[in-house]
Amino acid sequence: MKVLIAxxxxxxxxxxxxxxxxxEGAGFExxxxxxxxxxxxxLEAVAQVDAVIIRSDIIDAEVLEAAKSxxxxxxxxxxxxxxxxxxATKKGVCVMNTPGQNAxxxxxxxxxxxxxxxRNQYNGTSGTELKGKKLGIHACGNVGQNVARIATxxxxxxxxYDAYCSKEVMEKFNIKPLSSVAELYSTCDIVSLHIxxxxxxxxxxxxxxxxxxxxxxxxxxTARKEVIDEVSLISLMExxxxxxxxxxxxxxxHATFLAKFPDRYxxxxxxxxxxxAEANINAGIAAARQIVDFLVNGxxxxxxxx
Ligand code: 3PG
Numbered sequence: 179m180k181v182l183i184a185x186x187x188x189x190x191x192x193x194x195x196x197x198x199x200x201x202e203g204a205g206f207e208x209x210x211x212x213x214x215x216x217x218x219x220x221l222e223a224v225a226q227v228d229a230v231i232i233r234s235d236i237i238d239a240e241v242l243e244a245a246k247s248x249x250x251x252x253x254x255x256x257x258x259x260x261x262x263x264x265x266a267t268k269k270g271v272c273v274m275n276t277p278g279q280n281a282x283x284x285x286x287x288x289x290x291x292x293x294x295x296x297r298n299q300y301n302g303t304s305g306t307e308l309k310g311k312k313l314g315i316h317a318c319g320n321v322g323q324n325v326a327r328i329a330t331x332x333x334x335x336x337x338x339y340d341a342y343c344s345k346e347v348m349e350k351f352n353i354k355p356l357s358s359v360a361e362l363y364s365t366c367d368i369v370s371l372h373i374x375x376x377x378x379x380x381x382x383x384x385x386x387x388x389x390x391x392x393x394x395x396x397x398x399x400t401a402r403k404e405v406i407d408e409v410s411l412i413s414l415m416e417x418x419x420x421x422x423x424x425x426x427x428x429x430x431x432h433a434t435f436l437a438k439f440p441d442r443y444x445x446x447x448x449x450x451x452x453x454x455a456e457a458n459i460n461a462g463i464a465a466a467r468q469i470v471d472f473l474v475n476g477x478x479x480x481x482x483x484x
Contacts (some may be wrong), residue, residue: 179206179473182227184220186235187448188212193458200466204474224248229469239265250472254461255280255452257402259375263483272472274480276464278320283457285324287450288370288400291424295396299444309333314366318343318353322372326351337365363390368398375402383407385414391421399425400451415439426451
């Protein structure tokens with residue numbers, strides 16, 4: 179059996195070595211495709227493999243078609259919007275994620291981005307503090323819960339909205355549950371986004387929602403760029419010179435945001451929420467173990483396609 183790590187954005191070396199230990203320990207072979215620049219390279223690399231470990235790499239119908247022996251794809255991370263689940267199901271390929279494994283890394287970055295925003299991008303002028311501010315957590319899954327855990331230490335007043343998370347779980351993390359998106363944005367000084375990109379959430383964060391935020395509001399996005407209605411957010415930020423937007427996923431309209439709002443907009447050059455050695459080790463090794471357990475024992479825990 180052959181397992182491929184296909185990562186446009188490579189794991190830390192130490193994580194690759196950890197994956198190698200698991201894969202080779204099971205008697206399988208490991209292949210590596212990193213920093214590829216063309217889809218053709220991915221199509222060639224998947225041709226002879228039984229399993230693939232990916233990050234935000236796109237696994238579409240064409241890739242699945244090229245992967246004649248493929249049995250399982252594991253997204254080492256939380257979001258699996260980069261995999262065509264329907265096409266995978268049609269080809270009989272199992273798709274899994276590794277929920278929670280990189281959540282702390284993303285949460286730490288979200289908090290760092292909040293501080294960067296309210297300290298005026300470290301430009302030397304007087305900013306404000308997290309302590310006492312109202313933090314809104316939009317979706318309270320693994321990342322949102324970690325943000326709440328850290329924000330508790332900062333003395334923040336924490337609120338959350340999540341249609342799928344129980345009141346009990348939210349309260350365990352000091353999150354005061356609110357009953358709607360509108361209530362979350364109108365209550366909170368800072369909102370941290372942790373919703374997945376789905377048909378329902380795409381473009382859902384628009385001027386009508388963000389415009390509810392009180393004066394000086396900060397929107398932090400470590401989730402997905404697709405959830406933002408960029409045109410609408412740009413118009414809102416033009417009307418509301420108090421609002422700030424910091425994101426770990428570069429918007430399609432990055433140049434426009436930067437030109438119009440240089441002091442109140444920031445994007446990382448490449449998504450780096452999960453880009454820590456610890457997160458790479460946790461998610462990468464979990465992915466390798468899940469593959470071995472699936473190929474050897476047929477274990478389908480963490481399967482996300484039906
Ligand atoms: C995730 O969904 O787990 C995060 O967005 C991390 O994505 P990455 O592996 O591309 O850094």
